[in-house]
Amino acid sequence: MKGMVFTELLDMAERVIGEDGVDEVLDSLDLDSGGAYSAVGNYPCRELMQIVGALSDRTGLAGDDLQRQFGGWMLQRFSRSYPQFFADKTCPLQMLDAIDNEVHVEVRKLYPDAELPRFVTEWLGPEHMRMTYRSERPLMAFCHGLIEACMAHFDARARIEVLAAETGKAAVFDIRLER
Ligand code: HEM
Structure with a gap:
């Protein structure tokens, strides 16, 4: 997992607990x-989960809620750092449709x-899409937060239902x- 994900999580946490x-x-x-992360380094996702767990204990916020909030934080960060991916989309569903076959493809090249x-x-x-998430990592709630913030980025309102989520590693977002 990219160090940038860790540095951003810690930046977000700093706003709350200093x-x-x-x-x-x-x-x-x-x-x-x-516990020393460089934005360009790579670290095991296990450590991210350890930090989320400890932050959850400290703040009383459930781990999933924390992940979800962090997804919102990251979307804002992505839209500031990589505006080119957002610029040619007119609707948030179009943006979501482009993650797997455009945005993350470019991320993988970088x-x-x-x-x-x-x-x-x-x-x-x-105006209705189903997005199935599958990962080796249990970041479904983080993904939920990214999707919610994507709606806000495009000034759209949406009803987001999570249809099937068993392990945190897979989910269907309606x-x-x-x-
Ligand atoms: C709403 C749109 C997006 C969704 C739903 C999404 C989803 C995700 C999720 C769920 C992860 C965590 C990894 C996992 O679950 O296995 C992730 C990681 C990542 N995404 Fe996206 N993403 C979105 C937009 C973007 C954008 C715009 C960028 C910027 C170019 C981006 C770049 C990345 C990077 C760099 C990682 C970390 C990879 C790593 O740690 O090795 N994503 N994305």
């Missing part, structure tokens, strides 16, 4: 990396070691735009 709080959380964990999920999208109408 720099000292983040240091305490990292010190409380037995992390292979020692970072061949990126660990990315797979998505299959199915249009059920012009997304219907609302007027």
Whole structure:
């Protein structure tokens, strides 16, 4: 998992529990990396889950809610750092449709070691899409947060239903735009 994901999670956490709080959380964990992350490095997803767990204990926020909030944070970060992917899309469903076959394809070219999920999208109408998420990592709630924030990015409102989510590594998101 890219170091950027870790540095962003810690930046988000710092806003809530402060720099000292983040240091305490990292010190409380037995992390292979020692808790020092470089944005360009690569670290096991297991460490991300350890940090999410400790932040959840510290803040009382459920792990899934924290992941979801973090997804929102990351979407904003992505849209600022990579505006070109968003610029030619007119609707959030079109954006979601482009993640697997355009956005993450480019990410893989930039970072061949990126660990990315797979998505299959199915249009059920012009404003209704099903997006199936599959990953080796249990980041379904993070994905949920990215999808929610994608709607907000395009100033759209949507009803997002999670249809099948068993392990956190796979889910079907049913997304219907609302007027
Ligand atoms: C709403 C749109 C998006 C969705 C739903 C999405 C979904 C995801 C998810 C769920 C992950 C976590 C990895 C996993 O679950 O296996 C991920 C990782 C990642 N995504 Fe996306 N993504 C979106 C947009 C973007 C954009 C716009 C970029 C920027 C170019 C991007 C770049 C990345 C990168 C760099 C990672 C980390 C890979 C790693 O840690 O090795 N994504 N994405």
